[in-house]
Amino acid sequence: MESPPPDRLALMRTLFETYRQRYLNRDLRLLDDFSDNFTGYTGCGDFLVHDLAQWQAITRTDFAQVPQPIHWEMLDLQLQDLAPDVVVAVAFFHIHLPLAARFLADETARLTLIFRCEAGVWKVAHSGISLPYQVGTAGDEVYPLQSLAERNQLLESEVAARTAELEEANRQLAALSQTDGLTHIANRRLFDTRLAEEWQRACRHAQPLTLAMVDVDYFKHYNDSYGHLAGDQALQALARLLAAHARRSGELAARYGGEEFALLLPGSSLKQAQAIGRDFLADLDALALPHAGIPLGILTASVGVASLVPGPDNTPAMLIEQADAALYRAKQRGRHRVEAGAA
């Protein structure tokens, strides 16, 4: 097939472009372009319009419905030279209406225009637009704006609901990853994070950071006597008591590992931490979980506290070491007591 001569191609392009620009810019001069002998298919109507006045009314409704300029993202344009007085343009494009109905723009629309030269003037003899929307139009709508708006609203509320669910799931996941599964207090991971944070804070304010390490006494014996499940329950009860002593902002009770716990006490002096340790042991005594076979007859714990002012010569690990050393001394000196400071 021979391709049309350049001037003919230019003509076809001009005809299509003029139509396109007027349609996009909501330019009513478009109405002048139609042939008296016109036929057309609207985007959502499934009937052939062959009454020019009806088509012009549809066009006016279209322009009134969407008065702001429309944007077409052209995908393809076929220009066909059918006869000296007939040319056809078939265009494929995405429609971007000036509203938030994004998925409308995802559809590919097709426009077929037939131009016919009548008494020396090129007119639009046929316009058939195909919009593959899965939604119907309401009333005399040309674009299915109402259905699209409803669909959009539904989609937005579904997205909002899913986003909220996802955020909640993420929040729960984050909380879970920082919580000890047995005792439901902070786990070692959160303790390490908070220790590092509090260390930095104490460093900035040149204040001491204080830490208490807590270890259950004769816990192996407890497990052996009462069973592992009872041991678990004892750890849970102890964790609850310890958590009740983390009262002020920044304080944190955590399960450090096994039957060892940590109480981070920013802003407390060594003396205050010792008092907190003693209060905690008194609470545990009051709980009086039976532990037959050890001198006191109830479950007890030992506490080691240490305090350091962060500086170039010390690290968080040193604070833990010193609290651990104090805890070791508490064990050595008979358990069920609080010891403080490095050896």
Ligand SMILES: Nc1nc2c(ncn2[C@@H]2O[C@H](COP(=O)(O)OP(=O)(O)OP(=O)(O)O)[C@@H](O)[C@H]2O)c(=O)[nH]1
């Ligand atoms: N039930 C239970 N036992 C645990 C858990 N984690 C650690 N243990 C037990 O804790 C016990 C710790 O024993 P040891 O380290 O010998 O210390 P201890 O018997 O408490 O003796 P002292 O610390 O010297 O007073 C071991 O028997 C562990 O099995 C746990 O999650 N649940």
